[in-house]
Structures are given as C-alpha cells and as structure tokens.
Amino acid sequence: MLLERPIFWLGLAGLSPPQRALLTACLPAEPGSLPAWRVAKFSEADAWCVSGAAAQLTDEGHLLVPDSRRGQPDITIDFSKLDRPLAFTKPLAWDELAPLDQFDPASERAVQMTLKKFETALQGLRAQFSLGAFIRRSLPDLQPLAYHVVHRTTLLAVVDLSLRHVHYLADVSPLQLEQAVWLARQPSGDLASGTAAATAKFAQASLSEIMWQFAQRSAADVLPEQFETGAIRLRHAPRVPKAWLKESQLTLLRMLAARPTSLGELLQQNASFNRAQLGRDLAGLYFDGAIASSHVDVAWLPASGHSSRSALLG
Structure with missing residues (x-):
C-alpha cells in the first residue's frame, strides 16, 4: 500500500x-x-x-x-x-x-x-507518521486487536489498538512499511516472542502520540468534516508530552477551555490562526479524544465487537 x-x-x-x-x-x-x-x-x-x-x-x-x-x-x-x-x-x-x-x-x-x-x-518520526497514516486509512477494516506489522519475515511494529500502545522499529524504512502486511492477533501484552532481545530493538509510543505526529505532518485535511459546524468543546488536556505543544496549540487549548467554540469563531477571534494549521491542531486533539462536538463521535477507534472484513491488511 x-x-x-x-x-x-x-x-x-x-x-x-x-x-x-x-x-x-x-x-x-x-x-x-x-x-x-x-x-x-x-x-x-x-x-x-x-x-x-x-x-x-x-x-x-x-x-x-x-x-x-x-x-x-x-x-x-x-x-x-x-x-x-x-x-x-x-x-x-x-x-x-x-x-x-x-x-x-x-x-x-x-x-x-x-x-x-x-x-x-528523522526516520523514527517518519515511522510514526506512516503507522498513523495506515491506521487512519484502514479504520473501516480495523478491529480492537493487536496487529503485527510484518515485512517478509521481519516484525516492524506491534500496534495494539485495545491497549492503545505501539512498539516499532525506529530505523524501519518507509518502503518496508509500504510493503508490510498487518496481521491481527489477540492482545497479549507481549511484543513478538516476548524476549528481551526482541523488545530491546523497539521504540515505544502511545496511540495518541502516533496519531498526533500523523495529524501534525499530514498534507491532507484529516479533521472530520463534522467539525466544520457546531461548537467544539475540550474534554481533557492532550495526552502527549507538553514539549510537543506548539504556540498555536496552547492558544487553541486556552480558547476551548474558556468555552465551547466553533471552528469559524476560532478563526475570527484569533488572527494568527490559519485554516490549514488549525485543522492539524484540531485533528491531533480529535485523535487524542481531547475534543468533542455535538456532530462527532469522540470514539474514532472501533469498539469491541466490531467485525472486520479481513484479519490480513496490507
């Protein structure tokens, strides 16, 4: 893919x-x-x-x-x-x-x-982006399971959607990720064989962090269109390191903490906002579950019991 x-x-x-x-x-x-x-x-x-x-x-x-x-x-x-x-x-x-x-x-x-x-x-950062891009594109087919991302015989990542946690090879190449298949597994809490030798090679990130990196670096507008209208309210602070928060995001969080505000009002009330970056900032908060709207379900991941068309993706 x-x-x-x-x-x-x-x-x-x-x-x-x-x-x-x-x-x-x-x-x-x-x-x-x-x-x-x-x-x-x-x-x-x-x-x-x-x-x-x-x-x-x-x-x-x-x-x-x-x-x-x-x-x-x-x-x-x-x-x-x-x-x-x-x-x-x-x-x-x-x-x-x-x-x-x-x-x-x-x-x-x-x-x-x-x-x-x-x-x-920046290969590790690109790996996070690519994993996030695949997750977003494949949402209709994903189940609340652990996925082994495999290229030929090499395990590149384990994406556990039930625990919202990701292990990945930081030096994985984009080509390997594009050619990889995603194999559904029952969540076990283990990585690969569970040996120290296997886990030592893998970096770790939360699903919120993976999707945040994707949202901040996507050229596409990945904010659900339902956010274009209606008031946006802040549910909780974002679950990413504070050092990641940009000036525009801190301003946005202060505005949403004051009261629910629509996207149009945000643009009108702060001249420093532009639609493209505001969309990235809101998308990161959406994938984190930090914001909600009367028109959007905050649970963007499939719930337990969701049936998938295939246990093999790629």
Missing part, C-alpha cells in the same frame, strides 16, 4: 531575507515521492538550518545566532541538549564548527542532499 508522505518542518536562523528566500525556494512544498519541507517557527521545527556566518560560539560552548529579522531575539542552542538534526550554511565564521554538517544554500543539489540527511535522522 502506497502511504502518504509527511510534511517535515524546517527552522531557519541567522539567514538574511534574501538567503531565506533562496533556500525556501529549494524546498519541496508538497509531498510527492519524497516528504515535503516547509518553514516553521524555529523552536517548533523538526530540523534546523543555521547561518554559519552569523553563528557565534560562546565561552560556555553554546551557539548564539542573531536573528536577521528585525525585533526578533537571538537564538541560543545548547549542543548538550540538541534533540534534532542541524546543518550550517557556508561559509563558517568559526573553524570549530567545521566537523558539523554544512552546505551551500545557493546550490539546490546541496540543499536536497541536506534534506535527505535530515530525513534519515
């Missing part, structure tokens, strides 16, 4: 407006055979591109990047806490940065090669 490609979000720092425009023009804005890349707020991005000429090393070994946009504060990067891929544009002002990834922002080929490196580093 050909799976949807994700949107990855890129943070830019220290680049002049012409440099930002030049680099942005090289980004694939829409998913095709490869993921798309779009510019996002620096702190909320999946990967970072930093001006090698503007970046400065502090005495503490941190990276200080003056923002070229007027009125924006400097950005500080602590290498000891770096949790996403990073590359510098040439030239470099500090020789100490030479061992790190760098590229020519004027070369489209160099930009594409850098994005490819980023995608390799």
Whole structure:
C-alpha cells in the first residue's frame, strides 16, 4: 500500500531575507515521492538550518545566532541538549564548527542532499507518521486487536489498538512499511516472542502520540468534516508530552477551555490562526479524544465487537 508522505518542518536562523528566500525556494512544498519541507517557527521545527556566518560560539560552548529579522531575539542552542538534526550554511565564521554538517544554500543539489540527511535522522518520526497514516486509512477494516506489522519475515511494529500502545522499529524504512502486511492477533501484552532481545530493538509510543505526529505532518485535511459546524468543546488536556505543544496549540487549548467554540469563531477571534494549521491542531486533539462536538463521535477507534472484513491488511 502506497502511504502518504509527511510534511517535515524546517527552522531557519541567522539567514538574511534574501538567503531565506533562496533556500525556501529549494524546498519541496508538497509531498510527492519524497516528504515535503516547509518553514516553521524555529523552536517548533523538526530540523534546523543555521547561518554559519552569523553563528557565534560562546565561552560556555553554546551557539548564539542573531536573528536577521528585525525585533526578533537571538537564538541560543545548547549542543548538550540538541534533540534534532542541524546543518550550517557556508561559509563558517568559526573553524570549530567545521566537523558539523554544512552546505551551500545557493546550490539546490546541496540543499536536497541536506534534506535527505535530515530525513534519515528523522526516520523514527517518519515511522510514526506512516503507522498513523495506515491506521487512519484502514479504520473501516480495523478491529480492537493487536496487529503485527510484518515485512517478509521481519516484525516492524506491534500496534495494539485495545491497549492503545505501539512498539516499532525506529530505523524501519518507509518502503518496508509500504510493503508490510498487518496481521491481527489477540492482545497479549507481549511484543513478538516476548524476549528481551526482541523488545530491546523497539521504540515505544502511545496511540495518541502516533496519531498526533500523523495529524501534525499530514498534507491532507484529516479533521472530520463534522467539525466544520457546531461548537467544539475540550474534554481533557492532550495526552502527549507538553514539549510537543506548539504556540498555536496552547492558544487553541486556552480558547476551548474558556468555552465551547466553533471552528469559524476560532478563526475570527484569533488572527494568527490559519485554516490549514488549525485543522492539524484540531485533528491531533480529535485523535487524542481531547475534543468533542455535538456532530462527532469522540470514539474514532472501533469498539469491541466490531467485525472486520479481513484479519490480513496490507
């Protein structure tokens, strides 16, 4: 099954407006055979591109990047806490940065090669997205069971819809996931053979986290159309790490906590919202079960007793 490609979000720092425009023009804005890349707020991005000429090393070994946009504060990067891929544009002002990834922002080929490196580093995130995309597409066929995602003889993931938990190989390739079959199993709480050797290879995530990553990176509008009308109410805080919550999502949660509000009212009351990102934010909350509407059943997963057309998906 050909799976949807994700949107990855890129943070830019220290680049002049012409440099930002030049680099942005090289980004694939829409998913095709490869993921798309779009510019996002620096702190909320999946990967970072930093001006090698503007970046400065502090005495503490941190990276200080003056923002070229007027009125924006400097950005500080602590290498000891770096949790996403990073590359510098040439030239470099500090020789100490030479061992790190760098590229020519004027070369489209160099930009594409850098994005490819980023995608390799983000393979675990892409695995989560692909699993979420399959779950969303296959909802009519899924049962409240555990599914073994198998490529040939290799177990790639165990998706337990009854326990709402997922184990997956973080280095699984997109091609393997596309060619995999989903084998329905009775939930047992065990992963594969249950041996420590098997479980050590697998990363873990809740189903809410998997679907959140999918919703935030899908180019499609995956928010149920019933949310277009009627008041949306907040049922509970999202069950994902607080560090994942973007500024737009925190604003949205505050507005919904104050009172039930329709999608149209949300757009009217906050000029910083745009329909596409608001749809992603609401979709993440919907798959998490955090929001409800008079027109939408919050239980988007099949309930016990649901019959499926097949126990073999792929």
